[in-house]
Amino acid sequence: MGAAYLKLTGLVKSYDGRTNAVDGIDLDVARGEFVTLLGPSGSGKTTTLMMIAGFEEPTRGSIELDGEDLGRRKPYERNIGVVFQSYALFPHMTVAKNVAFPLRMRRFPAARQASRVREILDLVELGSFADKYPRELSGGQQQRVALARGLVFNPDVLLLDEPLGALDKSLREQMQVELKRIHREVGVTMLYVTHDQTEAMTMSDRIAVFNGGALEQVAPPLEVYHRPRTRFVGEFIGDSNFFSGRRDGERPGLVLLDGIGAHRVARAAWDEIAGSTVDVLIRPERIQLAGEGDEARLPNRVSMKVGVIVNYGDSVLVIGETDGHPLRMRIAGAQPDAIREGATVTVGWGPADAHLIRRD
Amino acid sequence: MAGGVTATAALPRAAARRRARRGAATPWLLVAPSCLVLIVLFLTPIGYVLLLSVTDPNVSLGHYVRIVTVPLYSRVMVNTFLTSLIVTGLCLVLGFPVAYVMARRRGWITTLLVTIVAMSFWTGFLVRTYAWLVILGNKGPVAAAYAALGLGSPPRLLFTSFSSTLGMTHILLPYMILALYAVMKKIDPSYLKAAASLGARPGAAFRSVFLPLSLPGVVNGCLLVFVVCLGFFVTPVLLGTPRDMMISQLINQQIEELLAWGFASAVAVVLLAATGILLTIYNRFAGLDRLWG
Numbered sequence: 189m190g191a192a193y194l195k196l197t198g199l200v201k202s203y204d205g206r207t208n209a210v211d212g213i214d215l216d217v218a219r220g221e222f223v224t225l226l227g228p229s230g231s232g233k234t235t236t237l238m239m240i241a242g243f244e245e246p247t248r249g250s251i252e253l254d255g256e257d258l259g260r261r262k263p264y265e266r267n268i269g270v271v272f273q274s275y276a277l278f279p280h281m282t283v284a285k286n287v288a289f290p291l292r293m294r295r296f297p298a299a300r301q302a303s304r305v306r307e308i309l310d311l312v313e314l315g316s317f318a319d320k321y322p323r324e325l326s327g328g329q330q331q332r333v334a335l336a337r338g339l340v341f342n343p344d345v346l347l348l349d350e351p352l353g354a355l356d357k358s359l360r361e362q363m364q365v366e367l368k369r370i371h372r373e374v375g376v377t378m379l380y381v382t383h384d385q386t387e388a389m390t391m392s393d394r395i396a397v398f399n400g401g402a403l404e405q406v407a408p409p410l411e412v413y414h415r416p417r418t419r420f421v422g423e424f425i426g427d428s429n430f431f432s433g434r435r436d437g438e439r440p441g442l443v444l445l446d447g448i449g450a451h452r453v454a455r456a457a458w459d460e461i462a463g464s465t466v467d468v469l470i471r472p473e474r475i476q477l478a479g480e481g482d483e484a485r486l487p488n489r490v491s492m493k494v495g496v497i498v499n500y501g502d503s504v505l506v507i508g509e510t511d512g513h514p515l516r517m518r519i520a521g522a523q524p525d526a527i528r529e530g531a532t533v534t535v536g537w538g539p540a541d542a543h544l545i546r547r548d
Numbered sequence: 549m550a551g552g553v554t555a556t557a558a559l560p561r562a563a564a565r566r567r568a569r570r571g572a573a574t575p576w577l578l579v580a581p582s583c584l585v586l587i588v589l590f591l592t593p594i595g596y597v598l599l600l601s602v603t604d605p606n607v608s609l610g611h612y613v614r615i616v617t618v619p620l621y622s623r624v625m626v627n628t629f630l631t632s633l634i635v636t637g638l639c640l641v642l643g644f645p646v647a648y649v650m651a652r653r654r655g656w657i658t659t660l661l662v663t664i665v666a667m668s669f670w671t672g673f674l675v676r677t678y679a680w681l682v683i684l685g686n687k688g689p690v691a692a693a694y695a696a697l698g699l700g701s702p703p704r705l706l707f708t709s710f711s712s713t714l715g716m717t718h719i720l721l722p723y724m725i726l727a728l729y730a731v732m733k734k735i736d737p738s739y740l741k742a743a744a745s746l747g748a749r750p751g752a753a754f755r756s757v758f759l760p761l762s763l764p765g766v767v768n769g770c771l772l773v774f775v776v777c778l779g780f781f782v783t784p785v786l787l788g789t790p791r792d793m794m795i796s797q798l799i800n801q802q803i804e805e806l807l808a809w810g811f812a813s814a815v816a817v818v819l820l821a822a823t824g825i826l827l828t829i830y831n832r833f834a835g836l837d838r839l840w841g
């Protein structure tokens with residue numbers, strides 16, 4: 189992590205003076221980084237973004253950009269681009285006029301405005317739509333105009349608040365790729381708000397997971413996925429099996445799972461967790477069918493009663509239970525013969541497949 | 549799957565066809581009573597007035613020629629037009645800031661303004677006209693204020709074009725405010741946030757975003773006020789002076805005092821035509837709010 193470019197310190201926002209919509213956020217974003225603010229609805233993501241843009245005043249804490257306190261600066265003095273969920277394209281201006289708006293406000297010479305607008309419209313592949321009005325464009329095209337307008341003046345940071353929320357699934361995936369390409373080409377620092385974990389996983393350099401106005405974890409996508417810092421993060425991102433248990437102080441590497449019994453986990457992870465009560469996360473794709481002779485590879489095994497089978501084509505999700513405890517298993521490829529609804533199968537996982545989270 | 553889609557899509561289409569076939573007759577039945585009312589109560593008198601204007605007392609276009617050529621009458625036309633223009637301008641200038649605050653601010657100030665506007669909207673304009681008679685009259689607060697300040701008696705306020713313009717502006721202001729408010733309220737606040745984030749200072753954001761988007765309201769409000777003002781009668785009669793007569797006063801005078809039905813009808817037709825022309829022009833512009841909505 190390089191030096192912080194955008195630095196949020198102890199950021200708090202309370203609308204009503206009693207509850208905090210944003211409750212003490214510390215976040216460092218490097219120049220050129222793509223950071224996603226991910227969290228359930230109402231967890232304070234938009235509020236955080238609005239404080240950075242200058243539309244909401246922080247109750248406490250500071251926002252620094254490139255070492256300078258943004259506190260007293262008005263939104264129009266900040267040089268921060270915002271892409272709103274509703275796009276907020278000016279309906280009475282053509283695409284070109286919309287995109288030229290920030291340049292006009294900055295009193296660029298007309299010739300430079302025109303060439304810059306053309307350049308940025310080409311970047312978002314809307315060169316031929318310059319003279320159309322927003323209402324004549326599809327949702328995806330409007331989205332790209334909003335993006336172009338937010339980028340055209342070379343903002344220090346671009347804030348995007350659920351920009352793909354209104355698009356349908358295939359368009360959304362297309363725009364994810366597009367956004368990533370634009371980020372690579374322009375290199376602008378981006379702060380991206382979403383409640384969609386797939387979006388966060390596929391696009392971000394780092395994910396900041398929000399919960400109830402606070403940050404649960406800030407880390408690269410794969411780390412957030414494989415090594416969630418809290419149970420909330422593990423459950424919010426990806427599919428999960430969680431067991432609660434106790435670390436067996438007498439026998440290093442062993443954890444006693446409630447209702448299941450002794451389970452072997454990686455020694456390093458065991459050592460790292462200092463406390464005694466733990467949550468154990470096992471991702472469904474880490475659970476496999478266990479057979480004779482692979483006890484060494486899969487020392488942890490339970491018998492699973494198969495409930496529902498969901499076939500995705502490229503994988504199979506098996507939802508069942510073990511001793512009344514729900515269990516989800518995802519198998520790559522086709523559905524194995526042994527897996528039938530109502531059947532009982534032996535499944536297992538290796539010591540390295542369990543991730544331990546300390547519970548206080 | 550594909551079959552299912554076509555089947556479900558075909559259903560509403562067939563229903564729509566059935567409806568369309570039946571539809572030819574039903575809407576006419578539904579609007580027939582109101583059409584009848586319109587014809588009997590609206591078109592018939594207008595036709596009669598039109599007829600009178602060219603036949604009473606004898607068949608000629610003489611009345612229209614007189615309206616244009618006799619200075620006394622053409623002055624009434626011009627005066628009506630100018631007064632309406634002034635009242636419309638005043639209403640716009642006074643109403644715009646009020647509507648702006650109502651649409652953009654939240655809290656007690658908005659509640660207060662909405663209450664005041666609604667109350668004056670629902671108070672009959674005869675009542676409000678009489679209120680000005682009291683306020684500007686000899687024993688009214690204005691005169692009292694002059695006396696208290698030792699300025700002697702105030703200049704003549706009542707029964708001037710000043711008082712009638714004031715009264716009409718006061719009466720029509722709520723119409724203007726509501727027309728503006730209806731459009732301004734629908735302007736998404738995120739447009740102004742977007743403008744600010746793109747570097748627009750509040751003044752620039754207002755000029756290049758809010759003002760153009762509120763223009764349909766301005767057009768609606770101005771048209772409404774202007775058209776109502778063209779035909780205003782009670783307020784100019786009670787507050788104004790006969791020297792600055794409005795069209796409706798002229799019509800009334802011709803009928804009440806001179807029993808000149810033919811000439812009065814011609815004047816009424818001119819008033820109607822002016823209103824009609826305005827509405828036609830507006831119709832051309834009606835794309836305005838669709839354009840941006």
Ligand SMILES: Nc1ncnc2c1ncn2[C@@H]1O[C@H](COP(=O)(O)OP(=O)(O)O)[C@@H](O)[C@H]1O
Pocket residue numbers: 203204209227228229230231232233234235236
């Ligand atoms: N303008 C506002 N006034 C009062 N409360 C607000 C306002 N905006 C958001 N909130 C509250 O703050 C909390 C966080 O909201 P928000 O930042 O919009 O969350 P998110 O974007 O993560 O869905 C919510 O409980 C919401 O009700």
Ligand SMILES: [Mg+2]
Pocket residue numbers: 230233234235
């Ligand atoms: Mg939000």
